[in-house]
Amino acid sequence: MSGLRDKPVLVVGATRGIGLAVAKELAACGARLGITGRDPERVKAVAQDLKAWGAVLDVLDRAAIPLVISRFAEEVGLYGLVYNAGISPAFTRAEKLDPEVWDQVLAVNLTGAFLVAQAFAQRLQQEGSVVLVGSVLSLKDGERLAAYTAAKAGLWGLTRALALDWANRGIRVNLVAPGWTETEMTAGLRAHPVLGPRLLQEIPLGRMAQPEEVARMVVFLLEPENRYLTGGVYAVDGGVSAK
Secondary structure (H helix, E strand, O other), X not given: OOOOOOOEEEEEOOOOHHHHHHHHHHHHHOOEXXXXXXXXXXXXXXXXXXXXXXXEOOOOOOOHHHHHHHHHHHHOOOOEEEEOOOOOOOOEOHHHOOHHHHHHHHHHHHHHHHHHHHHHHHHOOOOEEEEEEOXXXXXXXXXXXXXXXXXXXXXXXXXXXXXXXXXXXXXXXXXXXXXXXXXXXXXXXXXXXXXXXXXXXXXXXXXXEOHHHHHHHHHHHHOHHHOOOXXXXXXXXXXXXXX
């Protein structure tokens, strides 16, 4: 598909992992790409490499979110938004979970998604597409991941609510739910002598996803040709959610 050529698309959380893969796919499609991240050096390097608009954004800074969205709208335009910002602390049993960690995970993974999508919709003057990047844990339980699971499950509810609220404005909202993916975030688990093999045994296809495999689904949902897709969740998980 080539419908994204010259379409302005902003990827929030685009300097590594799935977000970076999404940015690369969009650049290859000829989209007018914008990227954000928390690390100024990473943002600068990715923006230069992909010839993209770039901005430093920490989604915990609520005041900064509408300013960055407004800058992108004025300097590039608005059509697509990908929210990929997320954090995942180490495995912890729920009774041992620090409430401050709970607050931070919910703030980045769920509240940040809402605030960015809200600012995007407030500025968008015509039809567009929002893709939130969740997790297979948007659909299944996650042992020792209470905060992460709650946030990612919340994204699935948020997706449906936003899709209904904005359908009459032509703004589509969908959720991509990746399974275990080979990124920096999962490096420790993949290297663990016990947990790594155990995780692979839980995946019907027997391997973790590559970031590019998730990115292609995100780009598919952004495509204007798929304008009838909204309020859906699309698992890219090797069959885990089918179990």
